[in-house]
Amino acid sequence: MNYGLIGASGKMGQEIIKYFSEQGHTAVFTLDLDGMRQDGIPEILLDFSQPQVFDTVLYYVEKFNCPLVSGTTGLSSEQINLLKKLGDKIPVVQSFSYSKGIQVLLKCAEILSSDLPEWDTAISEMHHRHKKDQPSGTALMIKDALKKEVPITSQRLGHIPGDHTVFFAGSGEVLSLTHSATDRRFLAEGILQACKFLLTKQSGFHTYKDVVFGG
């Protein structure tokens, strides 16, 4: 597979290049703060950059007329709506997290929120000091799954790849559901899975949930 990658020099971009290369896939187009490099026409485009580059992403999707895997965190709801419209023409997967563990966490968080409506609920997340958006995109996905307003606390320290916890507190008992990432390689696996899923589609806006559970 020949792919394009916007945000190639970021932490996630580097992990994608390394893992995809091991799996026999070639980055024929990359774009990042250091400039643009093109060696061919990508069959699929991956965006793991910053929200402010969003228009550039749309420009290249139209130019290459190829599927898009969007993983940039911090996108606004307007930007996500534009991706949904884009899905009318080309296949799109958008997610703030390509972790299978996060997908099943979201499923359980929804059940817990529904079964324990009177319990107090809260989210906390911790990431490495270089993470720019706060709260994390994953924390926002968890809040959506809970279907109610909950406080979110964030810490930025060290090199922590990413920890998320959702708490449910009743009278005398506390349930917590925690996801900890220890590296980023497994995310690259999830992203490759999303690419393969898209290459079988003609169009449509999808989330990573669709990739994991079908849909």
Added chain:
Amino acid sequence: MNYGLIGASGKMGQEIIKYFSEQGHTAVFTLDLDGMRQDGIPEILLDFSQPQVFDTVLYYVEKFNCPLVSGTTGLSSEQINLLKKLGDKIPVVQSFSYSKGIQVLLKCAEILSSDLPEWDTAISEMHHRHKKDQPSGTALMIKDALKKEVPITSQRLGHIPGDHTVFFAGSGEVLSLTHSATDRRFLAEGILQACKFLLTKQSGFHTYKDVVFGG
């Protein structure tokens, strides 16, 4: 409600007496290591004692011909089968935990185990130094919900009311689901709920899951 309580002097027994009294219910029959006390005929019998007293429990259930709430941990599968047979004649609720939080944890643990079949799974639990059975009855319930063999580690220290965690570890990510009890009062609430549930039944073997989710 006039109730009987076997295991009245234990930690859970004391909590039941205190909470049930606040709610206007009277212990008319109690039995523990210090002896037997009877002031009337119980409408329902509660057993929160030790497995070795099981035959005595059956004796008093037959004598009073009343519903039974069984919460003794460490019962053997044979003893539980006897309770299931007893359910043909009188209404019975049996559970190693009367916590609503544990019930929803079990539900999520089952989902996680089913959605993440290749992930390594393990249970750990911590309780106060006086807890006799190991692993805890709740840990065994979690193992049953996982529907596979998993290692369980137990620690006994301090006055910890009870912590249970089930871990799911994939490549580069770990999910954990934790239940922490901070007191035992909420368990007495769950036990009273089970009593009220039984007083509407003629017979049948039930678990606390039936009480929480209906069934």
Added chain:
Amino acid sequence: MNYGLIGASGKMGQEIIKYFSEQGHTAVFTLDLDGMRQDGIPEILLDFSQPQVFDTVLYYVEKFNCPLVSGTTGLSSEQINLLKKLGDKIPVVQSFSYSKGIQVLLKCAEILSSDLPEWDTAISEMHHRHKKDQPSGTALMIKDALKKEVPITSQRLGHIPGDHTVFFAGSGEVLSLTHSATDRRFLAEGILQACKFLLTKQSGFHTYKDVVFGG
């Protein structure tokens, strides 16, 4: 010992009354939102109320001319300075926490902060939904022990008696030190220990650290 208690109807006030009574001590003066009650002259005064009642506390300390154990959280630095001055005349212990565990946590937090100067540091705390001050007094004590500015996140949910964690994150490793309270009785033990400590003193401003480690 005949003692006085300001904030008698609060969670901590109730725990003090219960534990001190078990130990043979009598509340001869109590003051709270419900009013004042006096049956004698207290030998020592305990304040576990709100910062806005501080002037009233000073009034009664002068009136009874007796030692003071101050445990109200959220006191301003001015109010604490007034307590320090008060120490010139009468013996005072002031602490935002009467937990021995917190005292040794503070000692370790200071060592960790000093041994790991380049590691990122942060504090998080969780308490029951009724706790008014935020961050908790204990979290502020931990920050002081670290001797540097660190972010503090707070959650208020359920009935959690009180959890505090301080994180130290280096490159590829994270150290965390956590204190969890499971009830409040042990705090009443620490408060009684502070009372006995004060009854041997003529004057002086002390912290609970002095009570635990001597000084």
Added chain:
Amino acid sequence: MNYGLIGASGKMGQEIIKYFSEQGHTAVFTLDLDGMRQDGIPEILLDFSQPQVFDTVLYYVEKFNCPLVSGTTGLSSEQINLLKKLGDKIPVVQSFSYSKGIQVLLKCAEILSSDLPEWDTAISEMHHRHKKDQPSGTALMIKDALKKEVPITSQRLGHIPGDHTVFFAGSGEVLSLTHSATDRRFLAEGILQACKFLLTKQSGFHTYKDVVFGG
């Protein structure tokens, strides 16, 4: 620096080769299950293999007559005594962990154990499924620091680089001190630090504690 490495194909061996290479150091001698490779005379020998290879390690230390950094876990006390004797002739650093975080954890664990003698204490550790020794060498170092017998529980699951927690439980409160590794690179940093430390010594048996805190 030209170094030799026994256990080159293991997880830690691979990390050492990668990091040392980045820092300009060359592996001129390697030995592992796949065989031996030699391109020069090492100035220092590193052993991150298995206890059963210990005699081979001693053989090569004598042959090259160079300092030794020993990081193999699961060494017996007899084997460690042989390393202490070896220190009479050549400089040796032996540790089950080259983590700075673990060193300060050990320091705090010792203080907590000494300040809280009546509290119940326990250790738990979790590592990836491929880790052979159980409990981990680091858990044994923590037990030594506590200066008393404590229960240790171990779990082996997923790809967890390594988590260790020591618990102290009093009446109504629990202190826990946790170390989590998120990768192994920082360990390679600690190992390089130990190499540099040894190259300034003529002889002597040292631990990584000496490297971190001096001594």
